Amino acid sequence: MKKTEIKRPLRLLVSKAGLDGHDRGIKIVARALRDAGMEVIYTGLHQTPQMIVSAALQEDVDAICVSILSGAHFALIKEIYGLLKKNKLSNIPIILGGIVPEDDFSKLKKLGVKKIFTPGASLQDIISFVQTNIKAQF
């Protein structure tokens, strides 16, 4: 029997992790994703890993988009990924945006990060990546 697919918009959790207040980029990305037809849940600033994972849990999201410009990406992503695993949610991909040195890319990819966007990334690239690579999870 052919599986019937229910088409629903992708649900994305969009969040600023840690203490960093730079929210210009994430707000632009959130708006662009919404304008591209996705359902965007924006948590706002100063979110702890715990807050992000429980929001992901409650909202049944298909991906977690995190913005970190403070250099704390490694510690924060490790914590988020650990909590996702603990809650059996490690299938939810993380998309990271911010100031991330290339040397850290491979380590981060092992922690559930599916894609990293650095300064200069175009909105079109971000939208196409999400449309092509993120699947409805639930």
Place this chain on the structure above:
Amino acid sequence: MRRFSTISDVEIKELYTEKDLKNFNIEKDLGSPGEYPFTRGIHKDMYRGKPWTMRLFSGFGTATDTNKRYHILLERGQHGLSVAFDMPTLMGIDSDDPRALGEVGKCGVAIDTVRDMEVLFRGIPLDQVTTSMTINSPAIVLLAMYLVVAEKQGVSFEKVGGTIQNDILKEYIAQKEWIYPPRPSMRIIQDMMVYCTQHVPRWNTISISGYHIREAGSTAAQELAFTLADGIGYVQAGIEAGLDVDQFAPRLSFFFNAHSDFFEEIAKYRAARRMWARIMRERFKAKNPRSWILRFHTQTAGCSLTAQQPYNNIVRTALQALSGVLGGTQSLHTNSMDETLALPTELAATIALRTQQIIAEETGVINSMDPLGGSYFVESLTNEIEKEALDLIQKIDDMGGIIPAIEKGFPQKEIARASYHYQQQLERQEKIVVGVNKYVQQDEEPIETLYIDEKTEKKQITELKKIKKERNEQNVVKALQRLKKGCQGKENLMPLVMDAVREYATVGEICLSMKEVFGSYTEQSEF
């Protein structure tokens, strides 16, 4: 037909002539340098008398790491210091707080107690340098620490000079590092203004900052309008605290961005001086000419730098710095080429400093004051930006001032709209960023960047634990209780915070005590 506009999307004509300056009154609107309304500069002899202060914003790792960098920068000809604090310090929490995980020493130097501050200024007598500290919500704590270090060095407060950013209003608008709600935050600032007026006369108590507003995506005119509207808010707060305007206004200074649109930036600085002079003289009836002048620091635009082809950032920064100088800045920070990747390496920071030295010593631009004054184009653009900014200030006045406007989210929404508009222009290639949406290059060689060791966090936390063990716990508790009582009443908080600092109370403990009385701020998350 192609449309020509500034980076803020102000349309520009092909040619400007005397017809564009029909209603322009040279005597009233332009004047001479050093004279009201100061459009052409605040000094009679400008950079001939005194060059701008070369001040590079710097801080990373532990206080020991940053102290080393300060000594290097001073040896290489930098004039003054400018402290960058790490994120936990900016948010008023300690290095051992769970929320500080991964952030200690990353974006700036980690400061927990006055011990760290002593190390930060080791070998730097505080009567011989001026220091700028970029800190806002916990500003009262860091200023108290600086003064206690001066005390320990045997330097009297009259000889201590510098600036503390202490501009909480723009935190709600743009930079988003807040603790308490706007109204109690303004009370803390009032106490600092009163204390410094009486005891630390060379200290600039607020650096009213447009920089972060611009970085958050505003236009040039919005940067100008929201900054001056914040300034109006602080002047009102000072008057409400019982100070005479001429007592504290001369110690207010400003901080603007130098973005990539060369003439628009120059026009912005010129308009800023003229507008502030009129605001102070006409609206606030200030009598002291020193209250009328807008002194400002400039930083080149971090948001204009690219991770792609990072060496190009040296050129961008040089051009932006030049606009700041032609616009008559009092001090200048030039960004390092590697700042979209990490904190600057020693090499990158040195090139940034040398950029300023080349402008000052080789180009000859300092020989004559306000060299663009009288240009049909620059004067027209100055008038236009002034008009747009005045309209925005009028809107804020109509809302009842900047605090109600912030509470309504007005500046926040205006900025978000402008930043989205610019991003769309980039996507359509109506605006160009070299190396990003044009002249893109594949296979770039990565450049060397500064790496902040994960051990920094451990080192800092170990040190903090040691201090907590050594200090007199009872005295700390007593000092914090006295501070809380002060927060509940009307007593000036500055001496109370200094007492807590002397007992080695931490930044986190002091801010928490105040938060228990003042409450905390949360933003409506809109996008």
